[in-house]
Amino acid sequence: MQELGQLVGATHSPKDPAQVIDDLLGKSQPAQATPWQVAALGGFLIGTDRGGAAIDLPKPAPPGNNSSDSALARRLRAAQQKPRALCTDQSASVELRQAAIDLVARLDFAASRALLVQLLDPQQPIAVQTASVRALTRAKSEAVATGLLKRERWQTYTPAVRESLLDSLLTNPESLPALFTAIESGEIPAGVVNSARRKQLLQNKNESIRQRAEALFKNAGPADRMKVYEDYKSVISLKPSPANGREVFKKQCSICHRLDREGVPVGPDLFGIRNQSKETILLHIIVPEYEIMPGFVNYMVETKNGGSFSGIIAGESPEVITLRRALNEEDTIFRTNIVSIISSGLSLMPQELEKNMSRQEMADLLAYLKGEK
Secondary structure: OHHHHHHHHHHOOOOOHHHHHHHHHOOOOHHHOOHHHHHHHHHHHHHHHHOOOOOOOOOOOOOOOOOOOOHHHHHHHHHOHHHHHHHOOOOOOHHHHHHHHHHHHHHOHHHHHHHHHHOOOOOOOHHHHHHHHHHHHOOOOHHHHHHHOOHHHHOOOOHHHHHHHHHHHHOOHHHHHHHHHHHHOOOOOHHHOOHHHHHHHHOOOOHHHHHHHHHHHOOOOOOOHHHHHHHHHHHHHOOOOHHHHHHHHHHHOOOOOEEOOEEOOOOOOOOOHHHOOHHHHHHHHHOHHHOOOOOOEEEEEEEOOOOEEEEEEEEEOOOEEEEEOHHHOEEEEEHHHEEEEEEEEEEOOOOOHHHHOOHHHHHHHHHHHHOOO
């Protein structure tokens, strides 16, 4: 229903948005809206934003001060009741909570900001946290991005949430100054921006972004990865703990790879990896570009509204292309909104992954990938 709502929003220009909301929600009380109605309304707003005639949503007045509200503003305020409740409803499905999070942010971001930040709690499901990250960064606010990149908050993010945040920031030029400032001030390390993202920033068409990226990363280019590989060969001689290796895999690799029913199948299937030697597995970890399988090359897409997206091409049709990145998150982009599509020549897999673990953990990871007991 969310996808159907997107199609409606992308292909129609309603003269009366309030009527469309009434059509989607029906005549029942908004607080009793069904899950499919929440999803359809959210999809409608996504579609108008991405490909249709974007609706200039008014800011609903606070309760008790609605004398000047338009019919649309009153309907929007009422329409938020059900999705706001769903955002924190732990008995609801994760997919429905994601749809509700996206919807409340689109309906009234200012009123929803505190709720979205609250949902970044590590106790929330990863999918809920990443949905909140996307909703927060879509505001294209440098102040919001600065808050998300504060050291005390950054340190609480799991790798999956960090990846989602960085991907979201790179799609919004308005948020990039906050990212640069956070790196310059030491709030977050420069190493979190991998080589694919650095290349994306260094090739940005916005001159101020490109110059700032050059100043930050001109001396932070990738080292000679083969030398790092030769240096790390010594970990193979360490006595490993495959059980700990599984935990390392879940933390560092599972956002893009699946093995033993753990993880997300974004990158190549690891089913046959146990037939490879530890040296070969280590090579592919340390030097992701040594061999990139067809279909897993990272692409960068620039859009007419200033967006910048990256990921592997997961699907194409005459009308749209779909980019996929870590956690199986996807961006569907209308071809009419595309300015350029460029292959980065890099793997989607992060560079310098070895910096996220100790040498012993690397040895443990190799043992788990080999299937040792």
